[in-house]
Amino acid sequence: MPQVIPVVVAAFDAAAASVGATIGLSAATSVAVAHAALNLALTAAIGAATTPEIPSPEAGGFNVRQPRPPRRFGVGTCKVSGANMLVEASKNILHRVIAYPEGPVGHWGRTWLNDDEVTITAGVVQALADRYKTGLIKVQDRLGLETETAYADLVAKLPGVWPSTARGDGIPSLWLRCESGPLTAFHKNFPAGAPEPTREAFYTAYDWRLDSTSGGSGSHRRNDPTTWAETNNVTIWTVNILWRRFGVDWDRHFAPALAILSDEADICDEAVTLKAGGTVRRYEVGLWFEATTPLKTFLSAMLAAMDGHFSVRRDGAYIIRAGHYYTPTVVFGEREIIDLSYNPGPTPDSVINVLVGGFTDPANAYNKSDVDPWRDEDSIAIHGERPQDFFVDGVQSQSQLRRLEKAAMDRLSSADGSFKTPLSARRGLGERYVGIRTPEEPDLEDAVVEILDAKIDLNDASITWNYKLVTSARYAWNASTEEGDPPEGSDRPAAEANDPPTISGITPYYESVGPAGDGIRLSVVGSGPDRSDLTWFIQWRTSGALTWNVTEVADTDSTANFQADTGFVPASGTLEVQIGYQTGAGFLVWSTTSTIDPSTVVGSFIFYRAANSGLLPLAGF
Numbered sequence: 001m002p003q004v005i006p007v008v009v010a011a012f013d014a015a016a017a018s019v020g021a022t023i024g025l026s027a028a029t030s031v032a033v034a035h036a037a038l039n040l041a042l043t044a045a046i047g048a049a050t051t052p053e054i055p056s057p058e059a060g061g062f063n064v065r066q067p068r069p070p071r072r073f074g075v076g077t078c079k080v081s082g083a084n085m086l087v088e089a090s091k092n093i094l095h096r097v098i099a100y101p102e103g104p105v106g107h108w109g110r111t112w113l114n115d116d117e118v119t120i121t122a123g124v125v126q127a128l129a130d131r132y133k134t135g136l137i138k139v140q141d142r143l144g145l146e147t148e149t150a151y152a153d154l155v156a157k158l159p160g161v162w163p164s165t166a167r168g169d170g171i172p173s174l175w176l177r178c179e180s181g182p183l184t185a186f187h188k189n190f191p192a193g194a195p196e197p198t199r200e201a202f203y204t205a206y207d208w209r210l211d212s213t214s215g216g217s218g219s220h221r222r223n224d225p226t227t228w229a230e231t232n233n234v235t236i237w238t239v240n241i242l243w244r245r246f247g248v249d250w251d252r253h254f255a256p257a258l259a260i261l262s263d264e265a266d267i268c269d270e271a272v273t274l275k276a277g278g279t280v281r282r283y284e285v286g287l288w289f290e291a292t293t294p295l296k297t298f299l300s301a302m303l304a305a306m307d308g309h310f311s312v313r314r315d316g317a318y319i320i321r322a323g324h325y326y327t328p329t330v331v332f333g334e335r336e337i338i339d340l341s342y343n344p345g346p347t348p349d350s351v352i353n354v355l356v357g358g359f360t361d362p363a364n365a366y367n368k369s370d371v372d373p374w375r376d377e378d379s380i381a382i383h384g385e386r387p388q389d390f391f392v393d394g395v396q397s398q399s400q401l402r403r404l405e406k407a408a409m410d411r412l413s414s415a416d417g418s419f420k421t422p423l424s425a426r427r428g429l430g431e432r433y434v435g436i437r438t439p440e441e442p443d444l445e446d447a448v449v450e451i452l453d454a455k456i457d458l459n460d461a462s463i464t465w466n467y468k469l470v471t472s473a474r475y476a477w478n479a480s481t482e483e484g485d486p487p488e489g490s491d492r493p494a495a496e497a498n499d500p501p502t503i504s505g506i507t508p509y510y511e512s513v514g515p516a517g518d519g520i521r522l523s524v525v526g527s528g529p530d531r532s533d534l535t536w537f538i539q540w541r542t543s544g545a546l547t548w549n550v551t552e553v554a555d556t557d558s559t560a561n562f563q564a565d566t567g568f569v570p571a572s573g574t575l576e577v578q579i580g581y582q583t584g585a586g587f588l589v590w591s592t593t594s595t596i597d598p599s600t601v602v603g604s605f606i607f608y609r610a611a612n613s614g615l616l617p618l619a620g621f
Contacts, residue, residue: 053297054289054393057360057368063098063196072101073245074172074203075394076232076286077109079366081198085173088161094178095158097151098197101288103144105172106230109200113137114192117365125195130583133189136179139197144172146225151175172201200366204228205240209262214255216262222250232284232396234306235265238299238320246295248318257317257430267322268306272399275483280397282306283322286360287394301393305400307407311454313430321432323407325472328448330428331435332421338462342417342441352412353379354387359401360394361487371398372484374405376413399483406482407474411450415443415469423461429454433470443469501528501562501579501591508569508598519568520598526562526579526591534581538566543574543595572599 059081069083086097111118111125119126125137142148148167154175155164176197180190206228210218221227231237239261242248254261271279283306289298303310307323346352353376361369368391379386390408395401419436421428428434434451436444449467456463505525512518524538536555539548553564562579569575574597580590 053293054287054301057366063198069099071291072288073241073291074101074103074105074201074288075237075241076284077200077202077230077362077396078286078288078360078394079112079198080172080201080288082173085168086162088158090158092180094176094180094194095154096176096178096197097154097162098174098176099168100144100172100174100199100201102170103172103201104146104170104204104225104228105143106202106204107143108141109202111139111200112198112365113195115365116192131189131191132195136189137195138177139174141174141199142168142172144168144170146170148173174199200362202230204230205233205236207231207233207236207265208258209265215258232281232286233265233268234283234285234302234308235261235268235320235322237285238302238308241298241302242295242318245291246298252316253318256315257313257319260319260321264320264322267324272403272477273479274399275479276486280399282403283400284396285394286396304392304404305394307404309432309450311430311432311451314426317430319430319432323404323475325470325475326433328431328433328435330431331437332419332425332428333437334439336421336425337419337436337438337440338422339420340417340438340440340444341419342415342444344415344443345413348383351379351383351386352388353383353409354385355390355405355409356387357390357392357401357405359392359398360396361398362396364487366396369398369487371401371487374402374409376409379413398486399479402483403475403477406477410470410474411468416452416467418464418466420462420464423456423463425463426456428465429463434465434467436467499529500589501581502526503577503579503591503594506577506594506596508596517568520571522566522569522575522577522596522598524562524564524566524577524579528562528579528581531583533583536562536564537580537582538564538577539580539590540566540569540575540577542570543576545576548578569598573597 057079063081063084072080072082074080080100082098082100084096085099086095088095111120113125113132116128116131118128118132120139123138123140124135125132125139127134140151140153142151146169148169148171150164150167151162152164154162155166174197176195178190178195204225206222206225207216207218207220208214208222209216210220210229211222212218213221219227220229239254243250243254248254268281268283270282272282273279285302285305287301289301299310302308303320309319309321309323311319313319355374356370357372357374358368358370360366363369373387374390390401390405392401392404395404428451432450433448436447436449438444448470450470451465451467453466454463503524503526507523507525508520509523510518511521522538522540528534528536534555536553537550538553539550541548549567551567553566555562555564557563564579566577574595576593576595578590578593582589
């Protein structure tokens with residue numbers, strides 16, 4: 001029986017739904033919820049970077065097969081796997097429909113079958129050196145529009161299995177049709193088994209900066225996904241996912257803060273110089289996640305990708321800031337600071353002074369590539385090496401990963417503490433940095449601190465602020481000295497290219513074979529690879545004909561050069577000729593077409609083949 005896995009749009013789990021609802025509390029209470037219940041603890045660039053709930057890069061390399069697959073959502077540009085919606089074998093044809101993370105998708109990029117990157121031309125997977133014979137695998141795909149188009153060819157082939165109503169609205173997908181060919185050639189064409197298709201997807205998002213109806217300039221419209229554009233901007237995607245997937249109310253929580261959010265999105269788009277030349281945007285992200293991912297986990301991952309900061313302003317607006325330093329506009333003096341604690345740095349048993357980093361590398365098929373560790377040499381000289389892994393979900397640039405490492409190391413070694421203020425100091429809610437002016441601690445007489453957490457206590461009308469000392473040095477960047485060396489390339493050798501053979505000469509000649517007849521043959525000379533596993537062919541046809549006359553031939557030249565003869569051909573008229581070879585792996589490669597008219601060769605002279613001899617001139621044929 002065919003195996004059909006129905007397209008299921010699973011609901012968000014209860015935990016995610018309840019968190020999304022909780023965020024919509026009153027302005028005063030939401031501060032405590034955002035920082036306590038969600039426990040963002042923005043010092044956790046380390047912790048968020050290793051959160052297991054965001055799928056690893058390796059998870060993008062295989063598809064899942066289960067009766068009720070969870071919803072998946074795409075962010076930015078990433079390599080995506082999906083869920084099998086249909087697995088059906090009919091004769092020697094395997095049909096698979098894969099549902100990829102929801103979009104919409106702007107366009108598809110690269111494609112992998114198992115671990116092999118392949119080229120698709122007009123829906124046909126092109127052969128590699130030792131697998132996937134051209135024509136055996138065909139694909140069609142959909143971008144995941146709100147109203148999609150069914151795979152009409154699949155419906156026609158499997159009408160009782162895949163109905164015309166199975167459009168997959170809103171779900172990017174791919175239909176793969178794989179022909180196995182002869183059993184003896186299966187291991188050559190599919191050495192890794194049945195093809196496992198994964199894709200590079202470019203997802204689109206709403207950018208309010210490009211919406212002329214929301215204070216921006218452009219054609220984006222929030223409720224019209226067809227107007228959205230591809231982007232990897234971390235701020236843009238954080239807002240989009242909180243709004244689109246976790247149900248955060250736009251008008252209440254984002255609209256009042258669009259000016260600030262626009263500034264932070266602009267920070268993400270800033271160009272950062274690369275060591276090797278050129279630039280990269282400051283903060284970009286590309287990943288996918290499942291609907292069961294808690295809001296806390298997703299938000300922590302996005303903040304980690306831009307060394308970000310999340311807070312709730314007293315009017316209920318959500319303030320999301322990217323990693324950069326700015327002069328604070330809010331300053332607390334000694335009259336407002338009721339209670340103060342100060343720790344000059346980490347205790348000896350909590351020191352971390354080496355960050356061992358890696359990132360999702362598009363140049364390595366979106367697998368993890370390691371970068372040079374970020375080291376605090378002064379601390380290492382005192383405490384010895386205290387390493388910590390530092391992999392940040394969705395980061396796809398060595399430059400970005402190294403800048404995040406620097407910021408994280410600075411935060412880990414910075415002084416910290418807490419202070420309490422009256423509730424009247426709530427003007428600081430929503431700020432990342434505030435100024436501190438207190439003689440109680442010399443380092444805080446004129447300092448800037450980063451607010452990590454703010455908790456309101458309505459019983460005594462106070463706010464407790466947790467902080468880390470910060471300076472502009474955290475984000476200063478010198479690519480030539482701080483970016484490090486590029487990651488080593490993949491150890492996997494590239495697939496060998498099958499270069500087409502070439503024809504260097506065609507000579508018509510006359511031959512008599514006794515009772516079997518006589519006529520004109522073609523002696524074809526060319527060149528191709530010097531390999532022992534090649535089977536050679538010559539094919540010819542009269543000009544304009546639809547079919548070729550194909551003959552397997554023996555290469556009579558023992559070197560890389562090729563020489564062989566055709567069967568009898570017409571004595572006049574233009575002939576099209578090609579030579580080709582088939583490798584031991586079953587791949588057939590043809591030359592470009594050469595043409596010749598036997599009746600016009602060297603005036604009225606033509607050649608004949610004598611026994612045990614080469615071609616000799618025959619006059620007046």
